Amino acid sequence: MVMALNKRVWRILKEGKGRYIGIVLLILLGSFYFIVATGISGNLEKMVVGFSEEHRQEDLTFSTDRPIEDIAALEDQSGAQIEAYRQFDVKLPDGELRLLSPGTQINFPAVLSGRGVEKPGDILLDPKFAQMHGLKIGDPIELNGKTFHIVGTVAIPNYVYILKNLYDVLPTSGFGIGIVSSADMAAFPEAVTVYAAYFDGAERSVPAENINAQTAKLHELLSEQGYVLSEWMDAKSNKRISMPWGNITSMKSMSFPVSTAFFLLSCIIVGVMVMRMVKADGVVIGTLYAQGYRRGELTRHYLAIPVLLAAAGGLAGALLALPCVKPIVDSMLAFYILPGQGITFSPFNLALAVLMPVALIGLSSFLVMRKILQKTAVELMKGDEQKAKVNFIERALRLDGFNFNTKFQIREQVRSIPRLSFLVLGVSAASMILLYGFTYNYSMDVVMEKGALARYVYPLEYNFKEVRNIRDGGIPAGAEPYNALRVYPAGREAVEFYLVGMQPDSVGFILNDSQGNPLPRNQVNITEPLASRLKLKAGDTIHFVSKLDGKTYSLIIDGIVQAYGEQVIYMPLDAFNRMTGQPAGSYRTVLSSHEINLDQSQLAGVMDARNRDAYKDLNQTTTLIVASVTALAVLVATIIIFLVTSLIIDESRSTISLLKIFGYRKKEVWKLILNSSMPAVLIGFCLGLPFMLAFGNTLNGYIAETMNMLIPMIVNPLYVLISFVLIFVVYEVTRRLGGRKLAKISMSEALKAGTE
Amino acid sequence: MFLSVANLTKSYNTGMITPVLKGVNLEMEKGQIGVILGPSGSGKSTLINIIGGVDRTDGGTVEVDGKCITDLNDNQLVEYRRECVGFIFQFYNLVPNLTVAENIEVVSNISKNPLKTDEVLSAVGLSDKKNRFPRELSGGEQQRVSIARAIVKNPKLLLCDEPTGALDLETSRGVLALLQKVNARFGATILMITHNSGIAGMAHAVFRLRGGEIADVVYNAERIPAGRIEW
Numbered sequence: 002m003v004m005a006l007n008k009r010v011w012r013i014l015k016e017g018k019g020r021y022i023g024i025v026l027l028i029l030l031g032s033f034y035f036i037v038a039t040g041i042s043g044n045l046e047k048m049v050v051g052f053s054e055e056h057r058q059e060d061l062t063f064s065t066d067r068p069i070e071d072i073a074a075l076e077d078q079s080g081a082q083i084e085a086y087r088q089f090d091v092k093l094p095d096g097e098l099r100l101l102s103p104g105t106q107i108n109f110p111a112v113l114s115g116r117g118v119e120k121p122g123d124i125l126l127d128p129k130f131a132q133m134h135g136l137k138i139g140d141p142i143e144l145n146g147k148t149f150h151i152v153g154t155v156a157i158p159n160y161v162y163i164l165k166n167l168y169d170v171l172p173t174s175g176f177g178i179g180i181v182s183s184a185d186m187a188a189f190p191e192a193v194t195v196y197a198a199y200f201d202g203a204e205r206s207v208p209a210e211n212i213n214a215q216t217a218k219l220h221e222l223l224s225e226q227g228y229v230l231s232e233w234m235d236a237k238s239n240k241r242i243s244m245p246w247g248n249i250t251s252m253k254s255m256s257f258p259v260s261t262a263f264f265l266l267s268c269i270i271v272g273v274m275v276m277r278m279v280k281a282d283g284v285v286i287g288t289l290y291a292q293g294y295r296r297g298e299l300t301r302h303y304l305a306i307p308v309l310l311a312a313a314g315g316l317a318g319a320l321l322a323l324p325c326v327k328p329i330v331d332s333m334l335a336f337y338i339l340p341g342q343g344i345t346f347s348p349f350n351l352a353l354a355v356l357m358p359v360a361l362i363g364l365s366s367f368l369v370m371r372k373i374l375q376k377t378a379v380e381l382m383k384g385d386e387q388k389a390k391v392n393f394i395e396r397a398l399r400l401d402g403f404n405f406n407t408k409f410q411i412r413e414q415v416r417s418i419p420r421l422s423f424l425v426l427g428v429s430a431a432s433m434i435l436l437y438g439f440t441y442n443y444s445m446d447v448v449m450e451k452g453a454l455a456r457y458v459y460p461l462e463y464n465f466k467e468v469r470n471i472r473d474g475g476i477p478a479g480a481e482p483y484n485a486l487r488v489y490p491a492g493r494e495a496v497e498f499y500l501v502g503m504q505p506d507s508v509g510f511i512l513n514d515s516q517g518n519p520l521p522r523n524q525v526n527i528t529e530p531l532a533s534r535l536k537l538k539a540g541d542t543i544h545f546v547s548k549l550d551g552k553t554y555s556l557i558i559d560g561i562v563q564a565y566g567e568q569v570i571y572m573p574l575d576a577f578n579r580m581t582g583q584p585a586g587s588y589r590t591v592l593s594s595h596e597i598n599l600d601q602s603q604l605a606g607v608m609d610a611r612n613r614d615a616y617k618d619l620n621q622t623t624t625l626i627v628a629s630v631t632a633l634a635v636l637v638a639t640i641i642i643f644l645v646t647s648l649i650i651d652e653s654r655s656t657i658s659l660l661k662i663f664g665y666r667k668k669e670v671w672k673l674i675l676n677s678s679m680p681a682v683l684i685g686f687c688l689g690l691p692f693m694l695a696f697g698n699t700l701n702g703y704i705a706e707t708m709n710m711l712i713p714m715i716v717n718p719l720y721v722l723i724s725f726v727l728i729f730v731v732y733e734v735t736r737r738l739g740g741r742k743l744a745k746i747s748m749s750e751a752l753k754a755g756t757e
Numbered sequence: 758m759f760l761s762v763a764n765l766t767k768s769y770n771t772g773m774i775t776p777v778l779k780g781v782n783l784e785m786e787k788g789q790i791g792v793i794l795g796p797s798g799s800g801k802s803t804l805i806n807i808i809g810g811v812d813r814t815d816g817g818t819v820e821v822d823g824k825c826i827t828d829l830n831d832n833q834l835v836e837y838r839r840e841c842v843g844f845i846f847q848f849y850n851l852v853p854n855l856t857v858a859e860n861i862e863v864v865s866n867i868s869k870n871p872l873k874t875d876e877v878l879s880a881v882g883l884s885d886k887k888n889r890f891p892r893e894l895s896g897g898e899q900q901r902v903s904i905a906r907a908i909v910k911n912p913k914l915l916l917c918d919e920p921t922g923a924l925d926l927e928t929s930r931g932v933l934a935l936l937q938k939v940n941a942r943f944g945a946t947i948l949m950i951t952h953n954s955g956i957a958g959m960a961h962a963v964f965r966l967r968g969g970e971i972a973d974v975v976y977n978a979e980r981i982p983a984g985r986i987e988w
Contacts, residue, residue, distance in 0.1 A: 408859055664842075
């Protein structure tokens with residue numbers, strides 16, 4: 002008997018196939034997104050963390066003015082493992098190759114193809130360099146008069162993102178790295194020694210989160226022993242190491258909330274439909290009870306539809322997502338050199354992608370139908386469930402002042418609160434996704450245009466390895482020195498920022514307040530993103546710790562600098578040097594309006610902002626994400642508005658039929674029924690904006706904890722307008738599709754009402 | 758003649774051709790009440806649907822107030838229903854999520870010269886229930902709303918499909934009395950279908966439909982007030 006009843010399931014699905022396909026698509030998108038997001042973050046994490054752990058990525062890099070005499074003793078005192086390696090830059094006709102001796106305890110290389118360095122004369126190249134210069138395994142390469150044989154390609158943990166200098170922002174064209182044997186390195190007497198430190202007990206899941214105290218101790222020990230330290234940089238600040246973390250963090254933090262939102266939206270709409278179905282079948286259910294069916298049998302029968310939809314959507318989404326992860330991971334890793342470990346998927350996440358929608362939708366459907374299925378056979382056979390009930394909002398509404406069309410449309414919307422909630426929340430979600438994509442893209446553009454690069458009037462910045470002094474001269478006209486220190490607020494190690502000491506007559510920086518007025522250079526000015534992250538205002542005192550030596554300082558904030566993304570405190574150079582115990586006139590960086598002829602060996606990095614377009618390459622991934630997010634939002638909006646329109650038409654069949662009998666013209670019926678969703682769509686869109694800002698700021702705040710850069714969500718009215726137009730184009734298209742369905746409803750439905 | 762039906766034929770194809778109307782002829786003067794009596798399946802509803810412009814004929818003509826509605830295209834039929842016809846159904850067909858007054862406005866909203874909602878509500882005795890929803894009314898009250906909705910446009914022709922079919926005797930008398938009052942007050946021509954011969958006494962003309970043909974036409978010289986109808 003139950004089997005006979007179950008034949009209905011397929012028939013019910015066939016009758017409303019458009020609607021059920023919509024629901025399956027919505028669930029599919031949820032599980033698709035879940036698998037893609039967790040797959041990307043999981044695989045990136047596996048590659049990045051796996052590589053850093055297995056190849057013992059350094060926690061700190063530094064250089065000294067002379068070789069450290071007793072590394073073993075220093076290791077004992079500091080609790081760190083320290084390894085020296087040698088590096089030498091070889092100029093080539095069309096680029097530059099940095100030769101490195103292989104790390105044996107820290108940063109040891111991973112051979113990507115070919116074999117490792119086995120004998121003198123062997124060289125491993127980074128794959129980008131090899132590709133760029135048309136070199137392949139087996140080719141010879143001449144470096145400083147010595148011929149090496151390329152035996153393979155390599156990745157090393159301290160050059161995941163290949164930057165020539167520690168303070169560079171973009172890779173240098175034609176630059177790459179190569180690993181040669183220590184014996185070969187000895188043939189280059191000009192090679193410099195660089196140290197890598199690895200701290201036992203450092204948190205490995207994110208780069209160097211809890212090593213500030215240990216690095217400060219090591220710094221103190223080395224300073225006590227009279228070493229002059231340069232290029233002191235922990236892994237978190239080191240872009241060669243920390244660049245891929247932004248992708249991992251953003252994907253990881255978005256995977257659960259976004260997919261759960263899809264599943265919950267599906268729960269509402271499936272709940273509404275199951276409720277309608279069970280109510281419509283009230284008399285049949287009562288009759289079946291009377292004939293001996295058990296409650297459990299009927300519950301299983303009615304649960305079969307939502308569970309089937311959820312399982313089909315969840316499974317299809319998960320399966321479709323599997324082949325999509327690799328190309329996305331590959332595109333995200335295009336800038337990085339990591340050993341490919343193959344894409345893997347967590348069986349737990351795969352199971353969750355199917356079971357989560359089944360559990361959520363199954364449970365919500367069960368709760369919805371339980372109330373009706375608990376009634377007695379007699380109650381159900383009376384047919385009360387089929388009669389339209391008036392909810393409290395409908396009852397409370399007094400619409401006497403409105404014209405009939407408005408009254409009708411308002412009543413049509415408030416007739417089903419769950420349906421209205423689904424529409425408003427669904428459109429909000431779609432608008433939120435759409436606005437987030439556009440706003441994030443625009444914000445990144447603004448940060449690029451008006452962020453750190455726009456701060457500099459002078460486009461060139463030379464970072465020196467060691468502290469220099471103004472009194473020694475060498476700063477030409479059109480250039481100015483500044484000094485800087487990497488610090489973190491006391492008690493909040495994740496929020497790192499630069500403390501910059503600048504000259505009182507500095508013109509190289511633009512420091513304006515929120516009204517655009519220049520701020521005095523002889524006071525302490527904090528950038529707005531940092532002030533907002535630390536909840537500081539003018540007059541407040543900030544206590545912070547130097548990352549270099551662990552010393553604590555305090556400053557009173559005088560002004561807030563209008564800025565995008567940057568986290569900096571600017572103060573007068575003299576006060577800076579006095580406070581940090583450096584001689585007056587000390588500086589480490591020179592800003593310049595033009596190229597300066599400097600000894601390259603003294604430089605730790607050059608930032609060249611003359612060609613700003615080059616920085617846009619960093620945004621390629623963002624553009625890809627925005628394009629896919631826009632497509633996703635349009636799809637979600639289409640499904641949601643289509644589902645609601647289809648529901649409204651179905652729930653209003655007899656009214657539509659009646660209106661036709663009364664002589665309503667096609668367009669009049671169309672307007673009355675299909676225009677009624679317009680205000681809900683408008684409200685949904687309007688809610689999307691604050692939702693997006695709340696979501697975006699929370700997400701960016703979370704990313705900021707890892708990436709230490711707060712991307713502000715800057716709303717561009719043009720993009721809001723474009724999003725609005727897109728949502729309403731979707732609404733209009735869906736309405737027209739609904740119009741065809743509406744035209745098919747015949748007058749006989751009302752004429753036969755109650756007679757069947 | 759206000760309503761003239763001549764040689765009306767209609768068949769339905771339900772796998773096989775089933776003739777429903779086989780040359781029906783019927784005439785009514787303006788302002789009359791007509792009752793079509795017949796058992797289930799005699800073609801009453803099909804006939805009234807064709808006269809109301811919601812169904813099409815296979816042959817024959819229907820003229821209402823001098824206009825041949827069987828010649829009208831779909832759009833013209835919409836205008837005909839909009840301007841000329843009021844409908845009353847056995848199961849009321851009220852819009853459940855609209856109040857009593859709003860249900861009446863469904864029709865007045867598209868009428869050129871509708872009566873005032875309050876006026877028709879007063880005429881059907883439901884002024885105090887204008888803000889109620891249909892579910893909050895008895896069957897008789899719901900049918901009164903349905904009558905108010907039909908007459909608000911002041912139609913030339915009022916078509917009633919078993920208006921008392923779902924009501925008890927007392928409530929039915931009230932509804933029929935109301936229809937008589939509407940006929941007298943607004944001058945609407947009323948054509949009512951029923952299988953209840955007790956109602957025939959209140960009509961000017963009674964058409965007995967049997968097997969898709971008019972078997973008998975009776976013109977009542979004296980009409981019984983609805984309040985005295987028995988069955």
